[in-house]
Amino acid sequence: MLQLIKAALRPPAGPGRISLALGVGAVTHLLFTAGVLAMIIAMFHGMSASLGRVPQPWAWMVNLLLIIQFPLGHSLLLSRRGGRWLSRLVPGPHGGKLASTTFALIASIQLLILFTLWTPSGIIWWQAEGAVFWVVCGVYGLSWLLLMKATFDAGLEVQSGALGWMSLLARITPRFPDMPTEGLFRLIRQPIYVAFALTLWTVPVWTPDQLLLAVSYTAYCLLAPRLKERRFSKRYGERFERYRAAVPYAIPAIRTGSGDKHAE
Incomplete structure (x- = not known):
C-alpha cells in the first residue's frame, strides 16, 4: 500500500488520465464513506x-428486494x-485498471440504496x-x-476502491494484496464477515426491520465466504489448503502451545 501511495504521488504526464483517476477516486471514496455512515x-x-415511504403491504416486499440486491x-x-463487465463499464482504455474501484x-x-430507502415498519420492540x-x-x-481492523488486514486499498484509481494515477498495473493471513486472519479465515455479522x-x-436484516445478512455472512474460498483455492492452491486446515472458518479455536506457520 505504501509503495502504491508513493508512486501515485509522482504520476507521469497525462492530464486526461490523471483527471479520470482523481475524479473516479473522489466519487468512490465519497460514496463509500456515505454508504458506511x-x-x-x-x-x-x-x-x-430511514427515508423510504412505500405503503404497506408493499413495503416489506420492497425491503426484501433492497436486502437481496446487495449480495446478488x-x-x-x-x-x-x-x-x-466491470472492466468495460468505464469507456476507453482505462476500464480494466479501474475495475476494483468501479466495484x-x-x-x-x-x-446507500439499502440503508436510505428502507421503509420502516414503525414497530419498536425494544430500546436500550x-x-x-x-x-x-x-x-x-x-x-x-x-x-475496520479486519478490512485493514484484508487490504484496505482493495476494500475501499483505492487500488484501481491509484494504479491508474501512477500508470502501473494494479497489484492485489497477497492472500491475507495476518492480524485477525490468524484467528479465523473470515473476520470481515464475522465482524459485520456482529454489527x-x-x-x-430492536425492530422487525432490524431482525429481518440481521437474519438475512448473517446467513449471507456464513454462506457467501464459501464462494470466496473456492476462488482462493484455485488462485493459491496448496498454500490456501494448508491455511484452511490450520485456521477455523468463523469461530476462533483455543490453541495450546505454538502452532505451525500455516501460510509459508
Missing part, C-alpha cells in the same frame, strides 16, 4: 429512521463475467435505556472497530 446510523436506530450484485460482480463504487451505491444503552453502544462501536446483532434498538 448510512449503514451505521440506520442500524443504530434499528432501521426505524456483490456475487455477480465477483464472478468472471462480472469482472469482464467499490457500485457496492457503495448499493449500500440508561446504563444498558451505553453498554450496548460500546459493544456496537467495538464491533465496527473490529470490522447486525449489537444495536441498541
Whole structure:
C-alpha cells in the first residue's frame, strides 16, 4: 500500500488520465464513506429512521428486494463475467485498471440504496435505556472497530476502491494484496464477515426491520465466504489448503502451545 501511495504521488504526464483517476477516486471514496455512515446510523436506530415511504403491504416486499440486491450484485460482480463487465463499464482504455474501484463504487451505491430507502415498519420492540444503552453502544462501536481492523488486514486499498484509481494515477498495473493471513486472519479465515455479522446483532434498538436484516445478512455472512474460498483455492492452491486446515472458518479455536506457520 505504501509503495502504491508513493508512486501515485509522482504520476507521469497525462492530464486526461490523471483527471479520470482523481475524479473516479473522489466519487468512490465519497460514496463509500456515505454508504458506511448510512449503514451505521440506520442500524443504530434499528432501521426505524430511514427515508423510504412505500405503503404497506408493499413495503416489506420492497425491503426484501433492497436486502437481496446487495449480495446478488456483490456475487455477480465477483464472478468472471462480472469482472469482464466491470472492466468495460468505464469507456476507453482505462476500464480494466479501474475495475476494483468501479466495484467499490457500485457496492457503495448499493449500500446507500439499502440503508436510505428502507421503509420502516414503525414497530419498536425494544430500546436500550440508561446504563444498558451505553453498554450496548460500546459493544456496537467495538464491533465496527473490529470490522475496520479486519478490512485493514484484508487490504484496505482493495476494500475501499483505492487500488484501481491509484494504479491508474501512477500508470502501473494494479497489484492485489497477497492472500491475507495476518492480524485477525490468524484467528479465523473470515473476520470481515464475522465482524459485520456482529454489527447486525449489537444495536441498541430492536425492530422487525432490524431482525429481518440481521437474519438475512448473517446467513449471507456464513454462506457467501464459501464462494470466496473456492476462488482462493484455485488462485493459491496448496498454500490456501494448508491455511484452511490450520485456521477455523468463523469461530476462533483455543490453541495450546505454538502452532505451525500455516501460510509459508
